[in-house]
Amino acid sequence: MKLAISGKGGAGKTTLTALLCLSFASEGKKVLAIDADPTANLAGTLNFPDPEKIIPVIAMSNLIEERTGAKPGTSGSVFKLNPKVDDIPEKYSYAHNGIKFMVLGAIRNASAGCACPENTFLKSLLQHLVLERDEVVIVDMEAGIEHLGRGTLAGIDALVIVVEPGRKSLDVAGRIFALAKQLGLKKICFVANKVRTQEDLAFIKKNLPEKQHLTGSLPYSEELLAIDRGMPLQTAFKSFSENVKAIINEVTGNQ
Numbered sequence: 001m002k003l004a005i006s007g008k009g010g011a012g013k014t015t016l017t018a019l020l021c022l023s024f025a026s027e028g029k030k031v032l033a034i035d036a037d038p039t040a041n042l043a044g045t046l047n048f049p050d051p052e053k054i055i056p057v058i059a060m061s062n063l064i065e066e067r068t069g070a071k072p073g074t075s076g077s078v079f080k081l082n083p084k085v086d087d088i089p090e091k092y093s094y095a096h097n098g099i100k101f102m103v104l105g106a107i108r109n110a111s112a113g114c115a116c117p118e119n120t121f122l123k124s125l126l127q128h129l130v131l132e133r134d135e136v137v138i139v140d141m142e143a144g145i146e147h148l149g150r151g152t153l154a155g156i157d158a159l160v161i162v163v164e165p166g167r168k169s170l171d172v173a174g175r176i177f178a179l180a181k182q183l184g185l186k187k188i189c190f191v192a193n194k195v196r197t198q199e200d201l202a203f204i205k206k207n208l209p210e211k212q213h214l215t216g217s218l219p220y221s222e223e224l225l226a227i228d229r230g231m232p233l234q235t236a237f238k239s240f241s242e243n244v245k246a247i248i249n250e251v252t253g254n255q
């Protein structure tokens with residue numbers, strides 16, 4: 001199962017990604033969590049000790065040079081377009097509570113599709129993660145998905161768009177949905193987050209793009225908010241494990 005989580009900044013992508021990882025891991029599945037959002041802190045949310053010591057793949061200049069044949073930061077040089085990456089998750093991921101984890105780091109000039117060794121390396125790595133791994137792979141992404149490329153996106157079983165009850169979040173969701181459809185994503189799901197009232201839920205349902213239906217929801221909760229202040233994710237997970245399982249069942253198609 002390969003899942004990508006997207007949505008407006010602050011909607012709850014990282015929180016949902018972490019809860020999904022915990023839920024899959026609690027069922028004994030091998031989980032590989034990928035932080036692909038330059039502003040994310042998935043490591044902290046997953047309670048990794050010393051998250052600031054985790055080195056993003058993009059910062060591994062020697063490795064990127066060894067694999068692509070060119071120094072990162074140089075453009076216009078000749079480099080390999082399909083560098084070897086299949087040993088990277090084993091060698092360079094971090095592990096905690098049974099969850100493997102990697103931070104990709106910021107892709108330079110992503111929207112311009114910059115052809116430089118480091119972008120090529122990250123793209124090859126993502127493609128490998130999505131197309132060739134047998135773990136559950138969950139990618140915490142930013143709102144933009146255009147830099148991923150069709151090949152990688154085609155391997156994603158479902159894109160989960162997190163929405164909160166607000167106009168801006170739903171506007172962003174609409175743009176992601178349109179792009180994802182255009183790029184041929186197999187399945188696009190919507191999960192409501194920070195829901196306080198029936199009105200919140202009704203507002204989200206009414207404003208989902210193209211009359212899409214809601215896959216699941218998480219309430220607004222002080223426990224989920226407190227994760228950001230260092231409260232162990234496991235504590236909040238206990239309270240919401242049924243919501244998360246229901247979301248997984250819908251997203252993966254198991255009833």
Ligand SMILES: Nc1ncnc2c1ncn2[C@@H]1O[C@H](COP(=O)(O)OP(=O)(O)O)[C@@H](O)[C@H]1O
Binds near residue numbers: 009010218222224225
């Ligand atoms: N259901 C929720 N209830 C309360 N606070 C939440 C909830 N989901 C997320 N948060 C809080 O909202 C903030 C943004 O969440 P985060 O998952 O980091 O969003 P994103 O990754 O989309 O930017 C964090 O402080 C987080 O603790």
Ligand SMILES: [Mg+2]
Binds near residue numbers: 014041140
């Ligand atoms: Mg985030």
